[in-house]
Amino acid sequence: MISDLGRRGADHLAELSSTLLDILLPPTCLLCGDGIERxxxxIDCEVSLCGSWPALVVPCQFCGMPRSKLPVPPFDQPCGGCPAKPYPFKSVTPMGIYQGAVREAVIATKRAAHGALASSLGVRLGKLIQRTDFVDQIDCVTFVPTHRWRRMIRGGPSGAQRMAISVGKVIKVPIIESLTTTRWVAKQSLLADEKRELNVRGAFRIKRSYAWQRSLNLRDQHILLVDDVLTTGATAKESTSVLMQAGAASVRLAVIARAVKR
Ligand SMILES: [Zn+2]
Ligand SMILES: [Zn+2]
Known part of the structure; x- marks a missing residue:
């Protein structure tokens, strides 16, 4: 009874604080900066984000591309656009196509100042994962690593880390920092497609602290790997290979955006 009253009191206090903050600092849209009520x-940015996926097009679960090439094969089979050598991750769930508002949002999350936007996108991605038929199989959420110098330059956690934290909270599974970099990695976005695999080859490893602690062993874990955008898949493939070599049972990929070749 007392704990219930205490909890209700804390809820009222949180609600009051939130209302006072709204009066002192009126909320603004995380993407365009316009004033919003809640x-x-x-609404414009929300609609632009949600509208990035062409209506009635279900992405291929193996490569994340819209299944538009005819004839369209059954959903449990690779689409006409899948790479000849299948990706090592079991599936990919993209929230949108890397264009328009989604592209703007992902680019903005590269800066630490837009950490709240990265978290907000992560919540939306988490809700998408929550509606999949594999959500109950996921044991933990992790994210592609960023070199510590890049995190220092950026001044905070990477966008992918913030997104992963939100996804983990929404689907209620532990979020683990399982991967780290072994060396400096040039930005993939600045490299030609054919140079991206070489850029990340051998660049990631399992964090030693996790390898030492039995409770954080990745063996037999079904892992959801989170990243901001899937382009050639080089970074996600390398991350997945390291997780699988560490004994993971499966790795599924969740991304905010899928880059679609023009
Ligand atoms: Zn807006
Ligand atoms: Zn495909």
Whole structure:
């Protein structure tokens, strides 16, 4: 009874604080900065984000591309656009196509100042994962690593880390920092497609602290790997290979955006 009253009191206090903050600092859209009454995005930005996926097009679960090439094969089979050598991750769930508002949002999350936007996108990605038929199989959420110098330059956690934290909270599974870099990695976005695999080859490893602690062993874990954008898949493939070599049972990929070749 007392704990219930205490909890209700804490809820009222949190609600009051939130109302006072809204009066002192009126909320603004995390993407365009326009004033909003509630939530974290204005209606225009919300619609632009949700509308990035062409209506009635279900992405291929193996490569994340819209299944538009005819004839369209059954959903449990690779689409006409899948790479000849299948990706090592079991599936990919993209929230949108890397264009328009989604592209703007992902680029903005590269800066630490937009950490709240990265978290907000992660919540949306988490809700998408929550609706999949594999959500109950996921044991933990992790994210592609960023070199510590890049994190220092950026001044905070990477966008992918913030997104992964949000996804983990939404689907209620532990978030683990399982991967780290072994060396400096040039930005993939600045490299030609054919140079991206070489750029990340051998660049990641399992964090030693996790390898030492039995409770954080990755063996037989079904892992959800989170990243901001899937382009050639080089970074996600390398990350997946390291996790699988560490004994993971499966790795599924979840991304905010899928880059679609023009
Ligand atoms: Zn907006
Ligand atoms: Zn495909």
């Amino acid at each position: 939530g974290d995005l204005c």
